[in-house]
Amino acid sequence: MADLSIDFAGIRSPNPFWLASAPPTNTGEQVMRAFDAGWGGAVWKTLGDPIMNVSSRFGAVDLGTYKMMGLNNIELISDRPLDVNLKEIYEVKKRYPKHALIASLMTETREDWRVLIKKAEDAGADGLELNFGCPHGMCERGMGSCVGQEPKLITEITSWAKEFAKTPVLIKLTPNTGDIVEVGLAAVAGGCDGLSLINTIKSIVGIDLDRMVALPRVGDASTNGGYCGPAVKPIALHLVAALARERGITVPISGIGGISNWRDAAEFIALGSTSVQVCTAVMHHGYRIVEDMIEGLNEFLDARGMKSVEQLRRAAIRSYREWGELDLGYKIVAQIDPKTCIGCQVCVTACNDGAHQCIFVGDEEKQRPPHAHTHGNAKPPQPFPVGLIAGERLPWIDEPECVGCNLCQLVCPVPGCITMKEVEGEAPHETWNDRTRDGRTKLPGGIHD
Amino acid sequence: MGELTSLLEGGRAEEALPDKKPLYSEAEARAEAERCLYCTDAPCIQACPTEIDIPTFIKKIASGNVRGSARTILEQNLLGYSCSRVCPVEELCAGSCVYVGWGREPIAIGRLQRFATETVLAEPTKSPGLRALYTPKPKIGKRVACIGGGPASLAFAGYLALEGVDAVVLEKRAIAGGLNATGIAPYKLHAAEAVREVEWVLDLGIELRRNVSVGEGGVRGAQLLTEYDAVFVGVGLGEDSRLGVPGEDGPGVIGAVDWIERMKLDPKTDKPRGRVVVVGGGNTAIDVARECAQLGAQDVVMVYRRTRDAMSGYAHELAAARKEGVRLLEQAVPVEVIRRQGALVAVRLARTEGGRPVPGTEWELACDQIIVAIGQSKLRAIAGELPGVELDAKGCVVADAATGQTGNPRVFAGGDCVNGGKEVVNAVADGRNAARHLIAQWKGSSNG
Numbered sequence: 071m072a073d074l075s076i077d078f079a080g081i082r083s084p085n086p087f088w089l090a091s092a093p094p095t096n097t098g099e100q101v102m103r104a105f106d107a108g109w110g111g112a113v114w115k116t117l118g119d120p121i122m123n124v125s126s127r128f129g130a131v132d133l134g135t136y137k138m139m140g141l142n143n144i145e146l147i148s149d150r151p152l153d154v155n156l157k158e159i160y161e162v163k164k165r166y167p168k169h170a171l172i173a174s175l176m177t178e179t180r181e182d183w184r185v186l187i188k189k190a191e192d193a194g195a196d197g198l199e200l201n202f203g204c205p206h207g208m209c210e211r212g213m214g215s216c217v218g219q220e221p222k223l224i225t226e227i228t229s230w231a232k233e234f235a236k237t238p239v240l241i242k243l244t245p246n247t248g249d250i251v252e253v254g255l256a257a258v259a260g261g262c263d264g265l266s267l268i269n270t271i272k273s274i275v276g277i278d279l280d281r282m283v284a285l286p287r288v289g290d291a292s293t294n295g296g297y298c299g300p301a302v303k304p305i306a307l308h309l310v311a312a313l314a315r316e317r318g319i320t321v322p323i324s325g326i327g328g329i330s331n332w333r334d335a336a337e338f339i340a341l342g343s344t345s346v347q348v349c350t351a352v353m354h355h356g357y358r359i360v361e362d363m364i365e366g367l368n369e370f371l372d373a374r375g376m377k378s379v380e381q382l383r384r385a386a387i388r389s390y391r392e393w394g395e396l397d398l399g400y401k402i403v404a405q406i407d408p409k410t411c412i413g414c415q416v417c418v419t420a421c422n423d424g425a426h427q428c429i430f431v432g433d434e435e436k437q438r439p440p441h442a443h444t445h446g447n448a449k450p451p452q453p454f455p456v457g458l459i460a461g462e463r464l465p466w467i468d469e470p471e472c473v474g475c476n477l478c479q480l481v482c483p484v485p486g487c488i489t490m491k492e493v494e495g496e497a498p499h500e501t502w503n504d505r506t507r508d509g510r511t512k513l514p515g516g517i518h519d
Numbered sequence: 520m521g522e523l524t525s526l527l528e529g530g531r532a533e534e535a536l537p538d539k540k541p542l543y544s545e546a547e548a549r550a551e552a553e554r555c556l557y558c559t560d561a562p563c564i565q566a567c568p569t570e571i572d573i574p575t576f577i578k579k580i581a582s583g584n585v586r587g588s589a590r591t592i593l594e595q596n597l598l599g600y601s602c603s604r605v606c607p608v609e610e611l612c613a614g615s616c617v618y619v620g621w622g623r624e625p626i627a628i629g630r631l632q633r634f635a636t637e638t639v640l641a642e643p644t645k646s647p648g649l650r651a652l653y654t655p656k657p658k659i660g661k662r663v664a665c666i667g668g669g670p671a672s673l674a675f676a677g678y679l680a681l682e683g684v685d686a687v688v689l690e691k692r693a694i695a696g697g698l699n700a701t702g703i704a705p706y707k708l709h710a711a712e713a714v715r716e717v718e719w720v721l722d723l724g725i726e727l728r729r730n731v732s733v734g735e736g737g738v739r740g741a742q743l744l745t746e747y748d749a750v751f752v753g754v755g756l757g758e759d760s761r762l763g764v765p766g767e768d769g770p771g772v773i774g775a776v777d778w779i780e781r782m783k784l785d786p787k788t789d790k791p792r793g794r795v796v797v798v799g800g801g802n803t804a805i806d807v808a809r810e811c812a813q814l815g816a817q818d819v820v821m822v823y824r825r826t827r828d829a830m831s832g833y834a835h836e837l838a839a840a841r842k843e844g845v846r847l848l849e850q851a852v853p854v855e856v857i858r859r860q861g862a863l864v865a866v867r868l869a870r871t872e873g874g875r876p877v878p879g880t881e882w883e884l885a886c887d888q889i890i891v892a893i894g895q896s897k898l899r900a901i902a903g904e905l906p907g908v909e910l911d912a913k914g915c916v917v918a919d920a921a922t923g924q925t926g927n928p929r930v931f932a933g934g935d936c937v938n939g940g941k942e943v944v945n946a947v948a949d950g951r952n953a954a955r956h957l958i959a960q961w962k963g964s965s966n967g
């Protein structure tokens with residue numbers, strides 16, 4: 071068993087799995103159940119002056135039979151009295167001293183921040199997370215993502231917090247900004263001890279077409295909300311990686327956004343996260359999912375011979391390069407497994423309409439489209455393969471025309487049926503940056519030719 | 520290949536019958552796993568006698584955490600592998616899957632369970648067996664003996680071995696596994712596969728003594744009680760019941776469980792030929808009829824004394840039998856076996872009313888073999904071996920439903936010998952519950 075424990079800017083946690091500040095961390099009773107289920111830490115639902123909420127509050131995007139691949143909310147920060155929350159934080163910390171308990175905070179003036187920070191720390195919080203991310207409601211009042219989009223404000227409020235706080239200060243960033251590195255550096259400049267990202271993405275999740283009101287609907291109106299869940303993971307991964315690569319970001323990162331299982335978590339860690347935070351997946355399936363996350367990550371680390379989760383951290387950073395550093399001579403082509411193909415031919419249409427017109431069916435030669443790069447007809451493979459399941463419906467690839475885009479592989483419903491095979495391409499092994507250095511960036515057929 | 524597996528000789532009739540539900544590929548398993556809705560308080564769990572957390576193990580298959588999936592299964596059911604193959608899932612977990620009510624194909628829970636357990640336990644790169652997943656706890660200085668090497672005893676011994684108890688299994692046959700090895704229809708589970716699972720369980724450090732019978736002429740119960748801290752009775756049921764009609768003794772008439780055991784284990788037994796009459800209406804009768812049909816018998820007729828609705832055999836099994844060509848004769852009962860120069864030529868049947876023959880309605884059905892599947896006797900003698908252990912009126916061992924404890928506080932019992940004959944999964948549940956109870960008791964007394 072690998073060592074899953076982490077040290078996040080001095081905050082110790084038995085594992086890297088934390089609950090994000092959201093409904094699953096609304097109350098002490100919930101957080102204690104979550105710790106019993108195995109969560110290593112929790113960021114309390116954001117505290118400040120109590121607010122009022124509306125109903126309904128959530129909207130979702132489903133994919134096939136999979137419910138809630140994306141979730142949108144217009145909920146605000148905690149609507150419970152501050153002293154009740156603080157009493158519960160105290161209670162939880164007393165009963166679970168080894169778990170990481172972080173108070174998420176949001177308020178306005180310097181004096182407000184001073185008092186709020188003192189109260190949270192007096193209650194026993196191990197650390198503070200300043201919510202500069204909420205993209206709805208609170209930002210209209212000059213808080214949340216309104217702060218998170220202004221580097222100067224970030225630096226200023228962070229330095230206030232550092233002045234008042236005895237425990238580590240994390241800054242939760244909003245993805246609703248042009249340059250994540252700029253806001254990340256602003257937080258570091260303010261002296262923060264860690265960064266959490268992403269908060270939700272400003273969004274409209276859908277429209278009730280009968281009433282012509284966006285979702286979630288509040289009476290006869292709606293508003294933009296914050297988007298999260300599995301759908302936002304790729305965006306979050308990119309923003310985390312962008313900060314992890316940046317030399318000036320000297321503090322640990324807590325990765326958030328669409329994490330639902332150990333695989334997602336491992337990916338965030340490989341891109342530089344020290345801890346990960348989860349909200350939507352728990353709102354969907356409950357605290358119980360952490361069992362699989364812990365066990366799956368353990369099995370993965372064991373299988374890789376890694377002794378601790380720390381060894382996984384940043385493992386995929388070195389291979390993350392600029393486009394200009396990619397090998398232009400690397401080439402792959404698609405390959406269909408005749409044993410497992412079911413003959414649905416989804417790939418044929420995808421390649422024909424959406425890629426490079428090089429998947430065919432039938433044992434005769436096929437005429438290539440007029441724009442093809444290769445001369446003559448496409449020749450079926452010899453001996454002609456017959457699918458074990460697909461029979462004559464088994465498609466074949468016209469390899470010389472395949473550009474290795476992988477669209478067919480992505481649409482094939484049978485896992486592992488289409489694989490991409492490495493072949494020696496015609497282009498030399500060089501990068502676009504190599505060509506730029508030698509002044510070979512002009513290709514025939516340009517604007518001025 | 521383990522020592523037990525190598526005891527099986529080649530050329531057994533059962534080897535001709537292929538798996539009806541082969542092992543899923545990973546892609547098939549994942550695709551099926553993705554369909555599961557991950558229900559809360561899932562009805563499938565409630566329908567499982569060992570209460571396996573089915574959605575959790577399925578979700579783990581979907582996420583690629585197959586070892587975790589196997590753990591979730593085995594934690595509740597150490598014989599989760601054979602159960603995945605022999606359980607009547609249509610009547611249990613899958614039968615109560617929410618998809619059924621929705622009018623869609625239920626999740627193939629049995630096949631997913633087989634995928635997880637077989638993939639992990641038979642993993643070729645590691646030494647196959649339960650130690651691929653578990654390390655038994657340090658010894659606690661307790662010893663138990665299990666009478667009989669069937670599913671009930673193996674579950675009992677296995678869960679205790681995990682807790683650091685020394686367990687010994689005494690099996691009167693040359694092969695262990697109980698009816699899993701000697702009785703299950705081959706298209707569900709072959710003997711070699713049953714025995715392989717026994718080896719996986721023995722891997723936890725359990726000692727198996729084969730060809731050792733407990734009772735008169737063998738090891739005595741009293742001796743076990745002096746040598747061991749506790750004794751578990753998992754002897755199953757006895758010989759096939761007989762028809763009790765004239766002409767029954769002689770070649771051509773055989774008990775069903777006896778016939779199945781030969782078909783599965785004895786290479787010298789021929790495949791059934793000609794016309795076979797199977798007497799009975801339970802699952803054993805249907806199994807035998809299907810096995811004869813699949814092995815190429817010319818004609819297979821099931822003779823049952825009541826109507827189809829009263830049959831204890833499952834409807835889905837009967838439907839499958841009929842597809843394989845088995846005929847069902849309802850409301851008929853054998854009254855005499857007709858022989859010519861000793862050789863079987865026919866069975867004389869009578870129409871029944873309320874299950875009883877009506878005089879004057881007899882007729883003859885020509886046949887070459889009669890297989891009798893009307894139940895098994897009880898192994899009553901075992902009670903006499905162990906003071907305090909009692910039998911009920913039917914001859915079943917009396918044991919507490921929750922703990923398996925008998926009238927003798929150091930003797931536990933479970934499986935067919937207690938319930939009179941249910942499923943493998945019930946036997947496993949009994950063995951496990953008794954083990955858990957015993958461990959709790961020992962821990963409690965050492966604390967107190």
Ligand SMILES: Cc1cc2nc3c(=O)[nH]c(=O)nc-3n(C[C@H](O)[C@H](O)[C@H](O)COP(=O)(O)OP(=O)(O)OC[C@H]3O[C@@H](n4cnc5c(N)ncnc54)[C@H](O)[C@@H]3O)c2cc1C
Pocket residue numbers: 605606607666667668669670671672689690691692695696697698699702703704707731732733734753754755756776779802803806898901933934935936940941942943944946
């Ligand atoms: C033909 C047939 C088909 C079946 N098919 C299925 C099925 O498809 N699915 C399903 O779930 N269930 C099925 N069952 C039921 C299932 O096999 C039993 O419920 C289960 O095996 C009971 O387990 P057990 O451990 O109680 O007893 P058994 O499996 O009967 O094991 C008892 C063991 O004890 C040994 N033994 C007996 N007396 C002594 C002694 N004095 N000393 C030492 N050893 C002794 C026996 O040799 C035997 O190995 C079937 C049963 C039969 C008869």
Ligand SMILES: Cc1cc2nc3c(=O)[nH]c(=O)nc-3n(C[C@H](O)[C@H](O)[C@H](O)COP(=O)(O)O)c2cc1C
Pocket residue numbers: 090091092093115116141142143145146147148174201203204242268269270297298299300302326327328329347348349350351
């Ligand atoms: C209903 C709801 C309420 C939320 N409330 C807060 C909040 O009060 N403070 C905060 O920092 N983030 C809040 N978030 C954002 C989450 O903490 C998290 O950053 C985001 O949902 C992305 O993670 P996920 O994809 O795992 O859900 C909320 C999210 C949801 C869905």
Ligand code: SF4
Pocket residue numbers: 406410411412413414415416417418460465481482483484487488
């Ligand atoms: S999409 Fe996959 S399964 Fe369907 S025809 Fe293409 S290769 Fe075969």
Ligand code: SF4
Pocket residue numbers: 403404420421425426427428429467471472473474475476477478479
């Ligand atoms: S990789 Fe792209 S170009 Fe090649 S066959 Fe597939 S879809 Fe067509």
Ligand code: SF4
Pocket residue numbers: 554555556557558561562563564573574577615616617618626628
């Ligand atoms: S009832 Fe069916 S869908 Fe629901 S958890 Fe069980 S197997 Fe999955």
